[in-house]
Amino acid sequence: MLKAQGSRLKGKEDKINNFLIADKKYAIKLLSRLIEIPTVNPPGENYERIAFFLEKECKKLGLSTKKYVTPKNVLSKFGVKYGSKRVNLVADMDMEAEKTFHINSHYDVVPATDKWITDPFVAVVKGDRIYGRGSEDMKGNIASVLFAVRALKRFGVKLKVNIQLSFTPDEEIGGRTGLGYLVEKGLVKADYAMSEGCSGNHISMGNKGVLWGEIEVIGKSAHGSLPHKGVNSFERMNALVNEFGKLKDKISKRKTRHNMRDAISKSATLVMGGFLEGGLKVNVVPGITKFSIDRRLIPEENIDAAKKEIEDIIKKFNARYKDSKVNVRFVSQEGPAISRKDEMFFKVVSDAVEIVTGKHADFSVMPGATDMRYFMWKGIPALGYSASGGEKWHSDDEFVCIDSLIDTSKVFALIMANLG
Ligand SMILES: [Zn+2]
Known part of the structure; x- marks a missing residue:
């Protein structure tokens, strides 16, 4: 009324x-x-x-x-x-x-x-x-x-x-x-x-803000019967995904002080693998594997810091595994x-x-x-x-x-x- x-x-x-x-x-x-x-x-x-x-x-x-x-x-x-x-x-x-x-x-x-x-x-x-x-x-x-x-x-x-x-x-x-x-x-x-x-x-x-990235894990392809001649990009990706899992846990603890209709949405989030690509054939060691990340930012965060968290993980990972290479490309970003x-x-x-x-x-x-x-x-x-x-x-x-x-x-x- x-x-x-x-x-x-x-x-x-x-x-x-x-x-x-x-x-x-x-x-x-x-x-x-x-x-x-x-x-x-x-x-x-x-x-x-x-x-x-x-x-x-x-x-x-x-x-x-x-x-x-x-x-x-x-x-x-x-x-x-x-x-x-x-x-x-x-x-x-x-x-x-x-x-x-x-x-x-x-x-x-x-x-x-x-x-x-x-x-x-x-x-x-x-x-x-x-x-x-x-x-x-x-x-x-x-x-x-x-x-x-x-x-x-x-x-x-x-x-x-x-x-x-x-x-x-x-x-x-x-x-x-x-x-x-x-x-x-x-x-x-x-x-x-x-x-x-x-x-x-x-x-x-x-x-919330949004940051989309495409992550590429480059290994070395080889014949499935001779895996020692290659670097399995899929297995490497698996190790990398574990590292991102830690980031996911960390940011899920960040909660906005602003009200949200759904209390669970107060956290920052990270979704991996919405897009996934790799592997050609059963008897080939996969040489390149790609996956996406969808990072949502709470109002207290900013894009540059969110990017840096992702880049730091990749830098460390590349330093640890010299025989593979991980690249990230941010395809969409908005504070x-x-x-x-x-x-x-x-x-x-x-x-x-x-x-x-x-x-x-x-x-x-x-x-x-x-x-x-x-x-x-x-x-x-x-x-x-x-x-x-x-x-x-x-x-x-x-x-x-x-x-x-x-x-x-x-x-x-x-x-x-x-x-x-
Ligand atoms: Zn609309």
Whole structure:
């Protein structure tokens, strides 16, 4: 229930509440149309179509819009070769205020398998659920944000902050060619920002970092009948894996002081062998064996130190075994992110969440990264929050709950009304 004490919604809260409930068809229809534009990534399809559609919807709400196409040199820098033009849509509701509150949503979705019960690109409404690829991740949130703007406009709520929305591509491949580009180039205004995150009474305030490496163990290949003539890279790898096992134990004791929804996720982690390669034939001593490492960093750690821990193990190992050689190549790296704390912003967001959910609002760090990190890295107070369903992001039969769409609209409406 929307009860906005001391807020600019005072006296209007019941009307807005009733409007959001009575007019939920708007959000359902809008989300359905978004699901039916298959913005599948990779490779990134129909981006121009969805940006055009969203631009029209924003204009209907009286927002002014701008489109920024991510340039080719940025695409090639981040390995984006195929698919649509990367169109970033920015929509403004200028209140002539000093500060701007920015809400970002990504519009790309991951591919769907043929295991879906329904057609993933046709929205199917069943009870409180809307099924479709992207319903939860995160087209549902786009519907919630626009629905909130519509309600505030409808009731002429005077805002003390400018609202800027962005709808961006490529979050599902890291976001550097979507929101990352906009933030890097200073094309968005954001004194406070929100983007993808948890839902319900959970607000996201940061995410872990990630370091991916590929480790190559070079021995010497030989005939299986004459193993003394070779150096078995697989057996060497086994010894190396034991050394990394010690690192894994050590870092698992490092726990973030920040809250995480799942206490077990408070630790730094290391996963080995997600990718594994080596060995050609049964009667050959393997000469080269490769395996991957996936290291996740808590907000208190940094990439350089994490790299050094790995490199030190390898250095020692190479010094000990002179007849083999281990190399590491870091293929992906990204530091952790944590929001700058802004008391007023955090309070407005947690109050909104508490009013709508009736539960204590909880701030936590997410194990995986979303686009909110681009704001955080720039020192902008930024939080993650989005509409939810069955937490089936990226899996078959993804859905969002209509109740969550409406509640998320209420949360955004309250935040917009109370900021500034
Ligand atoms: Zn997402």
